[in-house]
Amino acid sequence: MKFSTKSFEGIPPVLSIENLTVGLTGNPGAKPVLNGISFKIRAGETLCLVGESGSGKSVTSLAAMGLLPKSALEVTGGKILLQDRNLLDLNGRQMRDMRARHLSMVFQEPMTALNPVMRVGQQIEEVLNTHVKISAKEKKQRVLDIMEQVHLPDVDRIYRSYPHQLSGGQRQRIMIAMALILEPQLLIADEPTTALDVTTQRQILSLIAELQAKHGTAVLFITHDMGVVAEIADTVQVMKHGELVEQAPVETLLRNPQMDYTRKLLQAVPSLTPRPARETAPVASALTVQGLRKVYGSSGWLVNREPTNAARDVSFEIPRGRTLGIVGESGSGKSTVARCIMRLIDPTEGSVKVGDLEIATLGRAALRPHRRHIQIVFQDPFRSLNPRWTVGRSLVEGPLNCGEDKGAAMTRARELLALVGLPPDAIDRYPHQFSGGQRQRIAIARAVAMEPDVLVADEAVSALDVSVQDQVLKLLDELQQKLGIAILFITHDLRVAAQICDDVLVMQKGRVVEHDTAANVLGNPKHPYTKALIEAAPGRDWDFANFRELNAASA
Amino acid sequence: MIGYIFRRVLAVIPVITIVAVFVFLLLRLTPGDPAAIIAGDAATPAQLEKIRTSLGLNDPLPVQFATWVKHLFQGDLGISLISNTSVSSMIADRIWPTINIAVLTIILSVLLAVPMGVLAAWRHRTWVDYAVMSFSVLGFSVPVFVIGYIFIQVFSIELRWLPVQGYTAPSQDFAKFLSKAILPCLTLATIYVALIARMTRASMLEVLGEDFVRTARAKGVSETVVLFRHALQNAAVPILTIIGTGFALLISGVVVTESVFNIPGIGRLTVDAILARDYPVIQAMILLTSALYVFINLLIDVSYSLIDPRIRY
Numbered sequence: 001m002k003f004s005t006k007s008f009e010g011i012p013p014v015l016s017i018e019n020l021t022v023g024l025t026g027n028p029g030a031k032p033v034l035n036g037i038s039f040k041i042r043a044g045e046t047l048c049l050v051g052e053s054g055s056g057k058s059v060t061s062l063a064a065m066g067l068l069p070k071s072a073l074e075v076t077g078g079k080i081l082l083q084d085r086n087l088l089d090l091n092g093r094q095m096r097d098m099r100a101r102h103l104s105m106v107f108q109e110p111m112t113a114l115n116p117v118m119r120v121g122q123q124i125e126e127v128l129n130t131h132v133k134i135s136a137k138e139k140k141q142r143v144l145d146i147m148e149q150v151h152l153p154d155v156d157r158i159y160r161s162y163p164h165q166l167s168g169g170q171r172q173r174i175m176i177a178m179a180l181i182l183e184p185q186l187l188i189a190d191e192p193t194t195a196l197d198v199t200t201q202r203q204i205l206s207l208i209a210e211l212q213a214k215h216g217t218a219v220l221f222i223t224h225d226m227g228v229v230a231e232i233a234d235t236v237q238v239m240k241h242g243e244l245v246e247q248a249p250v251e252t253l254l255r256n257p258q259m260d261y262t263r264k265l266l267q268a269v270p271s272l273t274p275r276p277a278r279e280t281a282p283v284a285s286a287l288t289v290q291g292l293r294k295v296y297g298s299s300g301w302l303v304n305r306e307p308t309n310a311a312r313d314v315s316f317e318i319p320r321g322r323t324l325g326i327v328g329e330s331g332s333g334k335s336t337v338a339r340c341i342m343r344l345i346d347p348t349e350g351s352v353k354v355g356d357l358e359i360a361t362l363g364r365a366a367l368r369p370h371r372r373h374i375q376i377v378f379q380d381p382f383r384s385l386n387p388r389w390t391v392g393r394s395l396v397e398g399p400l401n402c403g404e405d406k407g408a409a410m411t412r413a414r415e416l417l418a419l420v421g422l423p424p425d426a427i428d429r430y431p432h433q434f435s436g437g438q439r440q441r442i443a444i445a446r447a448v449a450m451e452p453d454v455l456v457a458d459e460a461v462s463a464l465d466v467s468v469q470d471q472v473l474k475l476l477d478e479l480q481q482k483l484g485i486a487i488l489f490i491t492h493d494l495r496v497a498a499q500i501c502d503d504v505l506v507m508q509k510g511r512v513v514e515h516d517t518a519a520n521v522l523g524n525p526k527h528p529y530t531k532a533l534i535e536a537a538p539g540r541d542w543d544f545a546n547f548r549e550l551n552a553a554s555a
Numbered sequence: 556m557i558g559y560i561f562r563r564v565l566a567v568i569p570v571i572t573i574v575a576v577f578v579f580l581l582l583r584l585t586p587g588d589p590a591a592i593i594a595g596d597a598a599t600p601a602q603l604e605k606i607r608t609s610l611g612l613n614d615p616l617p618v619q620f621a622t623w624v625k626h627l628f629q630g631d632l633g634i635s636l637i638s639n640t641s642v643s644s645m646i647a648d649r650i651w652p653t654i655n656i657a658v659l660t661i662i663l664s665v666l667l668a669v670p671m672g673v674l675a676a677w678r679h680r681t682w683v684d685y686a687v688m689s690f691s692v693l694g695f696s697v698p699v700f701v702i703g704y705i706f707i708q709v710f711s712i713e714l715r716w717l718p719v720q721g722y723t724a725p726s727q728d729f730a731k732f733l734s735k736a737i738l739p740c741l742t743l744a745t746i747y748v749a750l751i752a753r754m755t756r757a758s759m760l761e762v763l764g765e766d767f768v769r770t771a772r773a774k775g776v777s778e779t780v781v782l783f784r785h786a787l788q789n790a791a792v793p794i795l796t797i798i799g800t801g802f803a804l805l806i807s808g809v810v811v812t813e814s815v816f817n818i819p820g821i822g823r824l825t826v827d828a829i830l831a832r833d834y835p836v837i838q839a840m841i842l843l844t845s846a847l848y849v850f851i852n853l854l855i856d857v858s859y860s861l862i863d864p865r866i867r868y
Contacts, residue, residue, distance in 0.1 A: 065773055071680070099775035107773075112766040117788050117863050130776045162864045178774065 001541040003251040013040035014218035020078035034242045046219040048229045051239035052465040057222045061188045066095040104179035108191040110171035114163040121159030146177045169200035190222045197329035198536040226269045227539030268467040269544035270495035274518040286486035287318045287454045292350035310336040318486040325489045325501030333510040375447035379459035381439030385431040392427035398450045416445040437468035458490045574845040633835035642839045653820035657805040660740040664747035672755025694749025703742040703815040720817040739816040754797045758790035799855040807844040
């Protein structure tokens with residue numbers, strides 16, 4: 001692992017935050033959201049702000065931009081100095097002048113962060129319209145110029161495109177172009193690669209590094225991904241509950257973390273080394289998929305579109321009590337496969353057998369009694385539970401639909417809550433009263449309540465912090481051992497796949513490119529695409545949990 | 556784009572056909588002899604026979620329908636039973652006042668309501684927001700004729716600023732048209748201002764919470780640009796839907812206002828026709844308003860795709 005070793009001795013800070021405190025608006029007695037944060041970033045330096053969700057990373061960045069939601073949060077003390085000017089003293093107009101000229105921000109989700117009804121070229125140009133007075137021709141030239149700098153292909157066409165016509169990576173390049181066109185001294189990047197595929201993430205990270213080197217920009221990089229930290233940070237700040245826990249140059253922090261919290265955070269990072277596969281006893285297959293194919297958008301009335309093969313020739317088998325992971329980038333067809341198996345969408349052709357029962361061709365009504373044998377846990381626990389229903393009602397809905405007695409179902413729901421590690425009183429509470437990890441436990445309990453043979457987990461831990469991720473993965477493992485469920489685990493995260501899967505299937509563009517045991521796929525990949533995926537995983541040479549190089553153990 | 560519009564226009568054909576069949580059957584399938592209904596109680600058998608022949612009532616139904624549709628295409632909507640003049644010319648005389656009033660009303664409503672809604676959303680949960688919302692509730696709850704009479708009492712009788720009633724065509728004297736039309740239009744506009752302002756506020760509130768609004772602010776653009784350039788266009792689809800439906804409702808629903816302000820529009824034509832059982836006129840009015848609804852819906856659908864490039868069917 002090559003860490004950054006740049007020295008910033010004697011370089012004056014671009015941004016210094018001194019004793020910054022942010023509290024809830026109109027509620028001075030409440031515990032502050034940020035409690036006396038101080039740090040500095042110097043020209044050319046990349047400072048990574050890490051911590052779990054709710055630790056105050058984003059609040060810090062929004063405070064610096066002057067973009068805190070006024071009705072909810074306000075700065076109650078401290079200074080934010082950008083080259084000796086305290087941003088907190090500026091009025092609205094002066095602060096607007098600073099944005100994009102002296103400090104800019106790139107956001108997490110490039111799909112929603114761009115205005116969907118405005119051409120991207122105009123959106124970049126708007127920065128110039130707002131801040132500088134030059135001719136229209138010159139403006140356009142500068143926009144095309146920065147678009148070249150962020151390595152967008154065919155800039156004339158992309159200039160006229162709308163966001164939905166571009167890929168995720170291209171949209172994030174547009175965001176970066178917008179942020180850097182006026183060469184600000186400070187760039188704040190708030191989880192800029194979290195929503196991107198690993199290979200795209202790698203490109204965006206190197207693009208930021210390249211532009212930073214070229215313009216000497218100071219970068220405040222917010223992330224929860226320790227792999228990314230290892231790749232790009234000069235300095236790391238660890239945050240917890242609105243306070244700074246530890247600050248150190250990257251290598252020092254990863255090798256010698258001083259604080260317990262930092263150590264715990266690093267130990268929760270799942271390892272890329274696959275866990276030892278479980279023994280394969282010859283047991284009956286719980287789910288058998290053969291030649292599954294899904295085609296979208298064949299021609300209809302007056303419409304003639306090229307049909308898309310979202311999935312083709314997908315075949316696999318999961319024995320009881322084992323876990324198969326499907327990995328691949330967005331658009332590879334992994335979720336399509338999950339939905340076909342669930343019969344949330346109808347496969348175009350192929351066979352899906354749960355036990356011995358063919359469900360791919362069953363009609364809606366005939367399928368209903370069999371639905372309980374195969375259940376799903378979705379990615380986002382904030383949206384997959386009905387916010388107006390108590391947890392108990394969500395848990396018993398499925399069993400009641402299958403004709404179970406209400407009293408028995410409620411008793412069972414209480415047992416399930418205990419099984420997934422939630423208190424019994426959770427049954428009368430509402431989803432918003434729980435954290436993300438707890439909600440995902442509820443979602444799992446809901447799926448397990450149906451006593452399924454197969455559990456499909458579609459990116460079930462991707463929205464969670466690593467420490468919570470670890471707990472949920474352990475829970476799935478426990479449930480599997482107790483109940484003997486077969487799990488189909490869909491993920492884009494190779495580290496997660498390495499931790500939970502016995503076998504791994506790699507998909508690309510709707511096809512299976514590799515299918516073998518987890519140890520073989522991740523340890524000794526055959527297909528170039530699998531190799532590229534592993535290659536792109538950030539921080540892959542570092543063993544975070546043991547604070548050392550990955551090969552140090554064997555060496 | 557062109558292909559999309561073409562497909563949408565094609566899809567209008569079955570709707571209009573169904574309406575036409577319904578309107579045609581309305582008279583033919585009413586219980587009793589249509590000729591007797593038309594001729595009235597005092598008609599002689601000879602008169603009845605004459606009416607039957609002139610309406611083609613002795614032909615089989617499909618033939619009658621074909622003849623009727625043929626006449627429709629020639630712009631012939633039949634002859635009024637009361638005034639004995641052609642229905643198309645009666646409508647042509649009366650439609651312009653109605654359309655002029657409706658257009659002015661919608662323009663007034665949009666000019667008032669959209670800024671109100673935007674402001675209310677921007678200053679969410681402040682007195683501005685509460686004022687707009689209170690006005691909106693009031694606008695919904697007070698009946699149109701009450702508002703109309705209050706306006707007449709205040710502006711025409713007490714202040715003597717504007718005429719009490721009447722209508723002048725804008726082509727004749729535009730200033731006079733405005734002075735006479737402004738009260739009925741404001742009266743009609745009240746409810747649409749309430750409706751559109753509410754819809755604008757709700758739609759804007761949603762959009763203002765979105766990431767790209769934060770991006771726009773992070774670029775340093777002014778609040779005006781954030782609101783009207785970035786947010787409003789994204790909030791426009793539901794607002795436009797309300798405006799379109801509002802316009803269609805206006806044309807067919809101006810009966811009360813036209814009576815209060817004595818405007819010779821199609822609202823009064825319809826009322827008179829219904830009271831006098833003037834079937835050909837009623838038929839023509841149903842056909843006309845349905846066609847109008849369909850056309851306005853088409854217009855709304857097409858404008859969606861102009862506002863939002865992601866909408867492609």
